[in-house]
Amino acid sequence: MTERNYSTVNPCIMCQPIGSVMAFKGIEDSMVLLHGSQGCSTYMRLHLAHHFREPVDIGSSSLSEKGAVYGGSENLKKGLKNLILRYRPKVIGVSTTCLAETIGDDIGRIISEFKEEEEDLAKDLIIIPVPTPSYEESHNSGYIKAVEAIVKQFTTHESESDIFNNKLNVVLSENISPEDTRELKNILSNTIGSNSFIFLPDISETFDAPMTGELQKIFPGGTTHSDIADMKNSAATIGLGITNDNRAVGYLEQTFDIPSQNLPLPIGLEYTDRLLAALSKIAGTDVPEDYQKERGRLIDAMVDAHKYLYGTKVAIYGDPNNVLGMLSLALENGMHPIMVVASSKSPKFAEYAMERVKQVKPDCDVTILEDVDFDTFNDAVRKAKPEMLIGNSNGKYIAKEMGIPLVRIGFPIHDRVGAQRLLDVGYRGAMEMLDRITNTILEVQEDKLAVKWSEPESYVPLGEDSFHSAEA
């Protein structure tokens, strides 16, 4: 559609509370309770279950009209109590919604009261409040705020140890897949050692739980509480994601003097190189031979695929750090990213995207957008006419309309299986993405050729748009 100034049509973002849920799900033995009306938690459960294909339980204070008028304190306390009785978590994240924020509930105070009133139940229980009004920012900021609140809570409360642990904190500022999480933990184990890092938040098992024959109330896994508490004693912090302010990283540096460094999500050759180079420097060793080999295989794969990808016009959209990584990967492989779109406002997204474009393909005409809805994105896509989309499943409408393929990555992916196992980080992730992108192109071109082969009467020479089949 044409210019709009007021309405939002097909949103690219979700609200803050869902971001906080994704962060809390990466903590061992934790549950989340949303302070708001019953619908918020149910809709987010649906949205997440659809994507991760796992049961997702999120509590609600089920605010009613009475609660909205006289304050939600009674509901929140009752919600906490029932959640504890049923699930026995060790940590409860309490995130607010627009309703709770607008009626002005002071959740910090209500939680303190609850802990006093229910001393027995609340003993040894950590309750972490996070204000996440839905009318501010997006799911991305909800994630960052929850991670910060988690770190703050654990590092100020559990002061059992102040002993320097010589570990590396690795803190995400954007949600990644369980498979990505597993890969990153492997990379860390293989470079600096399996007991030498603290990874937060860790959804590798909580959002992708193995079938065991038992239903766990709370899936095992997640960053352990002692690890989070120990983050203040670490030697350094690496924040993953650079487009938004990773507040937990800043907090650890300012409060505990832990030197920190923010790196892009390691997607594609260059950004993975930067992580591995940094880790090797920290470990004081060479890059492990296994990774040199893996890197070599990636470069081999890039060479194998380069002609299919060269000049392919692609539009990339989704959460900012993921998009930045995909942009980097596309550029490295000779694709032509004509449009990169970040779902939410991100202070440094455009700057870093432009920087990467200038490094690899200075003459590339690229449109950089952020904080737009899908309707605006679709208009831009219609104009720019990319040959491929890379992003979440909400791009399926425009992909279908334009008759172009969509390579699915990011969140949410509601129309395909395996979102929880999509890998795009590290050299292995880069190879997987490269293969998926290349094979998608090959499939499209095969279809095009098939059409030509089916009309034998008049000879149609292979046009410029056909691919380099002779060398395949």
Place this chain on the structure above:
Amino acid sequence: MPDITSVINTLDERQPYIALKQAKKGGELACDNTSIAGSMSQRACVYSGARVALNPVTDAIHLVHGPIGCASYTWDIRGSLSSDKETFRTSFSTDMKELDVVFGGEKKLSKCIDELVELYNPPVIFVYSTCIVGIIGDDLQAVCKESSEKVGIPVIPVQSEGFKGTKSDGYKAACNALKELIGTREPEITSEYRINILGDYNVAGDVWLVKPLFEKMGIQVITSMTGDATVDSISKSHGAQLNLVQCSGSMTFLAKWMNQEFGIPFRKVSYFGIEDLAIALRTVAEFFGSEEMMKTAEQIIENETRRIMPEIKAIRSRLEGKTAAIYMGGAAKALTLIKGFHELGMEVVIIGTQTGKRDDYKQISYQVKDGTVIVDDANPLELADLIRKQKADLMVAGVKERFLAYKLGVAFCDFNHDRVIEFEGYDGFLNFARELDASINSPVWKAYGSKLRPANDGDTPSESSDLKAENGTKLKSSIKETNKMQDLNTATLHQESIA
């Protein structure tokens, strides 16, 4: 009905909502209340009720007045199909920000309406209010009225503040919005027999398997609400002589109003399952008192039943004796499912709904066998416990319950928004049977709950015994018994080992 404490462990406050059907005992199931905080209800909110009931109106703009989340999570949420316009699959929001909350969102709303009318030229705009609108006190009625006069199309407020009641109140809000349209245009009459189909949302194209049956009987179907409905067809729906109500939870309210306002009586029917389909067709023929129509109806019933029976019988032989758990949004669907399962040789052992009323549960209680558990507003832990205790082989529910069932090793059939296969009409019932067959009889369950053990010398091929020394110890050390859930009874799962 009670004897509840023996059913399962749950919160004390939840006990009255769960009961075991026993022949001699009376009593009533608690229901129709707001959900208990922290109980992990599967229900959504008032807005969700309004949204699911109204959203399938294909050519309308459904504008959500509130912060972005409410629109985000409900974008194209229902698998309703359209035979024409697809406007309803687009998500429109006023995306209220902090400033709108502080200074009021009326201006932004009115500007959004102007803008959307100019860009999309829709026949109607439904404006849904969300939680926050009810708190900051935006006057939705006034803004809509003013806009409507200005832009020259109906702009209809849907009073669906999330916290002001339950999902059922949302259905009412949707019905109230529909009322504004009904009777505003003159219907074109093409038959002396005219009906509306109410409470069918055309999920996966359900309506398209039902409407032709009525048309074959010489009946004009003016509209189907709201599946595949257009503003035009809704406006003319007062031209019908009979309303058929399927999803009674959402549409009885409207049917009653149409009866009062236009003198159109209604009948509750279902288009699911062989028996209920036959009842539906006969009910309509009987209502119109036409012998010819009744003859046609009987012919359809006979021919169609004969057509699908061979495959139904074949599938039935594979499902016979299996047990089912039903957890539905509304009671009408739950009720008709009892019969459907019966027709496939299966027995219902758990039945529950999110929004059932007193009378619904009474009816359910008549229909199920002794020993069946009936539950209102259940939560995942209760459902899991019930599935184990009642030994259900299959669950029929929605997305949130799907993965719960899978983790318990129980087959699953989606009978909710997410469905991409029609379940209504004769072919729909065949589809349903195939779905159950596919899930219950899949070989994947053989691996469920299994653990790999080191190969034994006697019963394994020599190749893998080479691996034993190296990997055997590793695997063994990784096997550990995980703890049972704390406050659930420890009914054992049927575990099979592939070892």
